[in-house]
Amino acid sequence: MSVEPQATSARLTDDELRTLHAHWRAANYLSVGQIYLMANPLLTEPLRPEHVKPRLLGHWGTSPGLNLVYTHLNRVIRARDLHALCVWGPGHGGPAVVANSWLEGTYTETYPDVTRDEAGMARLFRQFSFPGGIPSHVAPETPGSIHEGGELGYSLSHAYGAAFDNPDLLVACVIGDGESETGPLAASWHSNKFLDPVHDGAVLPILHLNGYKIANPTVPARIPEAELDDLLRGYGHDPIHVTGDEPNGVHRAMAQAMDTALDRIAALQRAAREDGSGERPRWPVIVLRTPKGWTGPAHVDRLPVEGTWRSHQVPLAAVRDNPEHLRQLEAWLRSYRPEELFDAHGGPRLDVLAWIPDGDRRLGATPYANGGLLLRELPLPALESHAVPVDRPGATRHEPTAVLGGLLEEVMRSTADRRDFRLVGPDETASNRLQAVYAASGKAWQAQTLQVDENLDRHGRVMEILSEHTCQGWLEGYLLTGRHGLFSCYEAFAHIIDSMVNQHIKWLRVTRRLPWRAPVASLNYLLTSHVWRQDHNGFSHQDPGFVDHILNKSPEVVRVYLPPDANTLLSVADHVLRSRDYVNVIVAGKQPCFDWLSMAEARVHCARGAGIWDWAGTENGTREPDVVLACAGDVPTQEVLAAAQLLRRELPDLAVRVVNVVDIARLLPSGEHPHGMGDFEYDGLFTADKPVVFAYHGYPWLIHRLAYRRTGHPHLHVRGYKEFGTTTTPFDMVVRNDLDRYRLVMDVIDRVPGLAVRAASVRQRMEDARLRHHDWIRVHGTDLPEVTDWTWDG
Numbered sequence: 001m002s003v004e005p006q007a008t009s010a011r012l013t014d015d016e017l018r019t020l021h022a023h024w025r026a027a028n029y030l031s032v033g034q035i036y037l038m039a040n041p042l043l044t045e046p047l048r049p050e051h052v053k054p055r056l057l058g059h060w061g062t063s064p065g066l067n068l069v070y071t072h073l074n075r076v077i078r079a080r081d082l083h084a085l086c087v088w089g090p091g092h093g094g095p096a097v098v099a100n101s102w103l104e105g106t107y108t109e110t111y112p113d114v115t116r117d118e119a120g121m122a123r124l125f126r127q128f129s130f131p132g133g134i135p136s137h138v139a140p141e142t143p144g145s146i147h148e149g150g151e152l153g154y155s156l157s158h159a160y161g162a163a164f165d166n167p168d169l170l171v172a173c174v175i176g177d178g179e180s181e182t183g184p185l186a187a188s189w190h191s192n193k194f195l196d197p198v199h200d201g202a203v204l205p206i207l208h209l210n211g212y213k214i215a216n217p218t219v220p221a222r223i224p225e226a227e228l229d230d231l232l233r234g235y236g237h238d239p240i241h242v243t244g245d246e247p248n249g250v251h252r253a254m255a256q257a258m259d260t261a262l263d264r265i266a267a268l269q270r271a272a273r274e275d276g277s278g279e280r281p282r283w284p285v286i287v288l289r290t291p292k293g294w295t296g297p298a299h300v301d302r303l304p305v306e307g308t309w310r311s312h313q314v315p316l317a318a319v320r321d322n323p324e325h326l327r328q329l330e331a332w333l334r335s336y337r338p339e340e341l342f343d344a345h346g347g348p349r350l351d352v353l354a355w356i357p358d359g360d361r362r363l364g365a366t367p368y369a370n371g372g373l374l375l376r377e378l379p380l381p382a383l384e385s386h387a388v389p390v391d392r393p394g395a396t397r398h399e400p401t402a403v404l405g406g407l408l409e410e411v412m413r414s415t416a417d418r419r420d421f422r423l424v425g426p427d428e429t430a431s432n433r434l435q436a437v438y439a440a441s442g443k444a445w446q447a448q449t450l451q452v453d454e455n456l457d458r459h460g461r462v463m464e465i466l467s468e469h470t471c472q473g474w475l476e477g478y479l480l481t482g483r484h485g486l487f488s489c490y491e492a493f494a495h496i497i498d499s500m501v502n503q504h505i506k507w508l509r510v511t512r513r514l515p516w517r518a519p520v521a522s523l524n525y526l527l528t529s530h531v532w533r534q535d536h537n538g539f540s541h542q543d544p545g546f547v548d549h550i551l552n553k554s555p556e557v558v559r560v561y562l563p564p565d566a567n568t569l570l571s572v573a574d575h576v577l578r579s580r581d582y583v584n585v586i587v588a589g590k591q592p593c594f595d596w597l598s599m600a601e602a603r604v605h606c607a608r609g610a611g612i613w614d615w616a617g618t619e620n621g622t623r624e625p626d627v628v629l630a631c632a633g634d635v636p637t638q639e640v641l642a643a644a645q646l647l648r649r650e651l652p653d654l655a656v657r658v659v660n661v662v663d664i665a666r667l668l669p670s671g672e673h674p675h676g677m678g679d680f681e682y683d684g685l686f687t688a689d690k691p692v693v694f695a696y697h698g699y700p701w702l703i704h705r706l707a708y709r710r711t712g713h714p715h716l717h718v719r720g721y722k723e724f725g726t727t728t729t730p731f732d733m734v735v736r737n738d739l740d741r742y743r744l745v746m747d748v749i750d751r752v753p754g755l756a757v758r759a760a761s762v763r764q765r766m767e768d769a770r771l772r773h774h775d776w777i778r779v780h781g782t783d784l785p786e787v788t789d790w791t792w793d794g
Contacts, residue, residue, distance in 0.1 A: 020071055026099075038053045041118060049319070052329070057136055066096035068288075069086070086171070172204045180220050239284075292306075394595070394794070396594070399566070400589055488528065511581070535728050645793065646742075667703065721739075
């Protein structure tokens with residue numbers, strides 16, 4: 001369906017057109033003012049160089065199109081009394097969204113010093129991209145936002161995440177044509193196959209084609225319209241086109257397009273909710289074509305600007321030094337006729353405000369964009385009902401993530417009516433042993449089903465798509481609008497969303513400093529199918545580095561946990577699902593592993609974050625240890641305990657301390673991370689001068705980086721993953737990376753004074769065991785019986 005401006009002239013009355021155009025002009029004026037002005041906001045005197053900012057930062061090109069969308073969303077929200085949210089995808093649309101927020105009054109309500117008058121307008125202009133002010137993006141500081149403008153490619157998945165389980169919500173999503181070229185955006189078009197028209201809200205994508213990125217044309221703007229339509233229809237959307245550069249015609253076309261789209265959405269929802277239709281809806285999408293830098297300078301220095309890439313940022317770059325640029329800027333600003341838009345005190349006139357919705361219907365005031373206001377406590381079960389019994393350490397085995405799956409199933413069941421918890425992951429829920437959740441909710445799916453399919457559910461809340469980007473975007477949008485969730489992923493492939501988690505961490509760090517932003521549920525990752533048990537999939541699936549990436553980020557936001565068994569995993573999961581405003585990473589195995597701690601012991605140990613396992617060592621509290629064996633992670637824990645057992649047998653006089661670390665940030669100094677230890681506590685745990693052999697789940701240099709300031713750091717020796725991997729046996733993975741029990745015993749002998757000579761024969765036997773392992777697996781294809789049959793007998 002193509003809606004051309006001349007075909008829709010009857011839809012708006014002249015009075016409606018006049019007031020819509022007034023609002024759009026006002027928003028454009030305020031957008032230009034933010035980029036350029038630091039004084040004389042109403043142009044009550046001729047513009048002079050000192051009225052202009054010394055550094056011009058900001059982006060004009062996308063702003064007039066965004067202002068048009070905001071204006072017309074106001075109209076339909078007011079006319080239809082809609083609950084609506086808009087995700088603003090174009091990278092630098094800050095001036096437009098801030099301008100509209102100020103016009104509707106939400107900016108002043110949020111920041112009372114930026115009043116809706118001349119003085120407030122001056123503050124609004126000066127603060128934009130100015131030291132001590134606000135960023136040029138649609139940032140967390142912007143009322144009504146859940147999407148940072150620098151998150152290129154993620155807008156549509158965020159929009160769908162916001163719509164899930166919000167049946168009364170319309171989520172508009174403006175997608176820039178540059179953004180539409182990205183891989184994450186391309187995959188997120190498939191989100192409509194997961195949108196339940198009964199229990200979810202609606203997403204209205206608005207693909208804004210202004211033709212250019214920073215310096216190049218965009219693909220969707222240059223392919224034939226029919227080809228673009230084929231692409232959008234192939235994704236399952238019905239396109240509605242609005243094209244033009246004559247404002248009155250575009251206003252009329254945009255109004256009809258919005259009405260057509262919303263009528264279609266209402267009909268589709270009615271068919272599903274009232275008539276019981278099971279047909280997958282074909283949702284509308286609006287394709288909006290307007291010139292880049294619309295209404296700005298047509299030419300600058302005799303070069304074309306409006307409608308070209310030259311309008312992307314600051315069309316007039318030398319205003320303070322070039323009198324002609326200053327003249328053009330004043331003419332540009334006055335072309336909006338500000339005296340018709342603002343009264344003598346600088347407040348918006350009634351025509352400008354005619355279509356502003358009331359109260360929290362305003363886009364800047366919607367509580368859906370401040371999700372902490374809507375957040376409810378997650379009903380979590382008593383951990384004892386899911387805990388595994390542990391009478392003594394190492395006597396039984398369980399699959400930790402399968403045990404967690406039972407808890408998540410109960411959470412899913414207890415939220416069935418309120419629908420505010422989702423589990424997302426890239427096709428790995430069952431592979432990661434979380435399939436117990438299917439008893440409470442199937443997998444969301446709106447496309448075709450076959451008899452052979454299992455656990456597909458039109459109303460399901462388990463989300464699987466083989467796109468980590470889309471999973472991440474869904475969950476971020478879901479959390480930021482006031483719900484809870486968990487992202488389960490193979491450890492090696494969490495790196496795919498490195499950039500996305502960066503942005504979310506930055507978002508949370510900023511919102512923590514905004515008192516009007518209510519805390520939201522934390523973004524929780526469960527990384528499993530991890531490096532040490534990817535022996536079957538091989539080298540490509542072996543990468544534990546996501547933890548390193550996370551721990552580079554803001555200490556106040558990030559947390560990393562490595563529970564060593566099933567009960568500690570339950571305790572950690574309970575903690576992170578209750579937490580707010582964090583990014584929590586849990587690394588836990590899905591293969592059977594030994595149960596070390598009872599539920600009561602696990603709670604205490606996890607609360608402590610790092611502690612001595614007295615039962616595993618031989619110091620007996622009577623003297624200082626000769627060596628500390630430390631571990632973090634399930635496989636390293638097993639190898640350390642096996643090494644401790646060997647040392648007890650081979651060197652019974654050696655005083656060994658075993659320390660297990662669950663919360664990896666505990667290794668940091670207390671001044672660098674809220675969970676960090678003071679030097680006194682750290683030295684008490686690890687000693688200041690005794691050798692520490694640390695078996696770590698990931699890359700060993702991370703532990704050195706965390707502990708490099710400690711007094712005992714020269715005595716710290718870390719074993720971990722060193723990029724030696726292949727398709728092999730489970731134990732060969734640890735041998736290849738020198739993390740195995742035999743190598744750890746050799747490290748102890750090498751580092752404890754006096755043992756090199758006294759325990760030379762022990763060391764030799766350990767080396768021999770490694771050589772036997774090498775030969776055994778190449779003959780039998782399995783690990784040594786002494787490894788596969790090992791049990792803890794401490």
